[in-house]
Amino acid sequence: MNPPEHLMLPGPTPFPELVREAMGTPAIGHRGGEFKTVLERVFPRLKWLFQTQNDVFLLTASGTAAMEAGMINTLNTGDEVLVFCCGVFSERWAEMAELLGAKVTLIQVESGKINTVTSLEAALNVKNDYKAIVFTHSETSTSVLNPLKALCETVRKLATPDTLIFVDAVTSMGATSVPVDAWDIDIAISGSQKSFMISPGLSFLSVSPRAWRVFETCERPGLYFNFKKYKKAQDAFSTPYTPATHLILALDQALAMMETEGLTEIFERHARLRDMTRAGVKALGLELLVMADTDASPAVTSVRPPAGISVDAIRAGLKKDFGLIVANGQKELKGQIFRIGHLGYQFDRDIEMTLIALEKVLSDLGHPVTPGSAVSSARNAVQAAQKRPETVS
Ligand SMILES: Cc1ncc(COP(=O)(O)O)c(C=O)c1O
Incomplete structure (x- = not known):
């Protein structure tokens, strides 16, 4: 199964x-x-x-x-x-x-x-x-x-x-x-x-x-x-x-x-999921397309694959081993980035699960990772987010 x-x-x-x-x-x-x-x-x-x-x-x-x-x-x-x-x-x-x-x-x-x-x-x-x-x-x-x-x-x-x-x-x-x-x-x-x-x-x-x-x-x-x-x-x-x-x-x-849930809570959750995702993929040694945290969407995060590993291989590994579906890049960014959505009915556990899966898939593909680093960085981002509440407007 x-x-x-x-x-x-x-x-x-x-x-x-x-x-x-x-x-x-x-x-x-x-x-x-x-x-x-x-x-x-x-x-x-x-x-x-x-x-x-x-x-x-x-x-x-x-x-x-x-x-x-x-x-x-x-x-x-x-x-x-x-x-x-x-x-x-x-x-x-x-x-x-x-x-x-x-x-x-x-x-x-x-x-x-x-x-x-x-x-x-x-x-x-x-x-x-x-x-x-x-x-x-x-x-x-x-x-x-x-x-x-x-x-x-x-x-x-x-x-x-x-x-x-x-x-x-x-x-x-x-x-x-x-x-x-x-x-x-x-x-x-x-x-x-x-x-x-x-x-x-x-x-x-x-x-x-x-x-x-x-x-x-x-x-x-x-x-x-x-x-x-x-x-x-x-x-x-x-x-x-x-x-x-x-x-x-x-x-x-x-x-x-x-x-x-409430507007403020919805916005805080999305901001937190974005921060967790960004911190986690950085801990895996991956580069983000959007460098500045202040310019990053709360809905989606674009990640560059490590040198020598294709976006297709990462997406296929996430799908085959974990059932996780992430997006490819579009047009000229196709094959250059993969995009992790954190929009809508998504929670901290979904980001942690994705980071654990990504860590395993990257490791299987030969990319060096420090086990557990992605999730622990994401959890640190949660703590930082708690000190910086979102406002409604
Ligand atoms: C920013 C943005 N604008 C417009 C659209 C187009 O919406 P639809 O695909 O529902 O027609 C999308 C779809 O993903 C989008 O992300």
């Missing part, structure tokens, strides 16, 4: 038992009173998680659809958009804006580096009237966490007052604080298979009053993603089209669990 698989991915993430049970319940009519009661719980809890009074729309479609919904409802052909790129997902925003006919200016950094306030200031000193500026908070392909608060403050200080701030919070929402109102974010998006602990297939999108004003000038907002259709339906605790009912039943359970 082989060990059951456990996903240590930055999405999809493991399901809590309550989520699994919810997905296996009998069919439910999406226009009935019972489902309305579920939406009456889900919609306010999404606002709670996004820390906002803005509308937070629930889409039956993956995170990329929420990105497109944000853009298709606000951009017209020829609009100028500034996109901060630091990996695969931030580049997707640029591609999408271009396909929608926008004129895109890119600010690129090398893999593993954050987008800086200095580069934003420099860009806004040249031109400050972009229609929209896009930041990817946690860039899942490299594992950086961009300094979103400072970036948003800089936009509000230097850009024209109606500039829209788009934030890809797909792997940061529910892993670290993304206070949409306090940071004055116009469109923030996230997806269900991440900190939400449920299957892929739902996404979430907040819309600020500024974004609503821009929507009124949008020439072709389309139908499936049309903000007005969502607003009308959600104000009546409904959905504009047939929703993925069982994903929403699962979401109801997951959000209730998150509320019980």
Whole structure:
């Protein structure tokens, strides 16, 4: 018998038992009173998680659809958009804006580096009237966490007052604080298979009053993603089209669990898991793609394999001997890094288990390790984290 698989991915993430049970319940009519009661719980809890009074729309479609919904409802052909790129997902925003006919200016950094306030200031000193500026908070392909608060403050200080701030919070929402109102974010998006602990297939999108004003000038907002259709339906605790009912039943359970845990506790847990992972892999003599602790995502950690050992061999060993699934790098980072997800329904024991497994697999592959060093370094990181509590915003 082989060990059951456990996903240590930055999405999809493991399901809590309550989520699994919810997905296996009998069919439910999406226009009935019972489902309305579920939406009456889900919609306010999404606002709670996004820390906002803005509308937070629930889409039956993956995170990329929420990105497109944000853009298709606000951009017209020829609009100028500034996109901060630091990996695969931030580049997707640029591609999408271009396909929608926008004129895109890119600010690129090398893999593993954050987008800086200095580069934003420099860009806004040249031109400050972009229609929209896009930041990817946690860039899942490299594992950086961009300094979103400072970036948003800089936009509000230097850009024209109606500039829209788009934030890809797909792997940061529910892993670290993304206070949409306090940071004055116009469109923030996230997806269900991440900190939400449920299957892929739902996404979430907040819309600020500024974004609503821009929507009124949008020439072709389309139908499936049309903000007005969502607003009308959600104000009546409904959905504009047939929703993925069982994903929403699962979401109801997951959000209730998150509320019980509490925002601060959720953010502390993710920060601790990140710190444990980073300390553990360093103790194994491995190099991290994101060098500075302050730039590291609480959702995922990118690790370079030791010289002479392939990413494929490490991933295969973790899977075969321990049932642990970690991610490869994407695009040009494929085979250059492996990525350990610590997002959603994950605990200290999951990181310890992964580090023990990694130590064994590396040792089997001929990499010298000091037995027990990874877990003991991770435990030291827990103690350090206790002295440095996370705050909500
Ligand atoms: C940062 C980021 N943005 C966007 C996406 C796209 O989301 P989806 O794959 O759900 O369409 C992902 C998916 O992993 C992501 O990590």
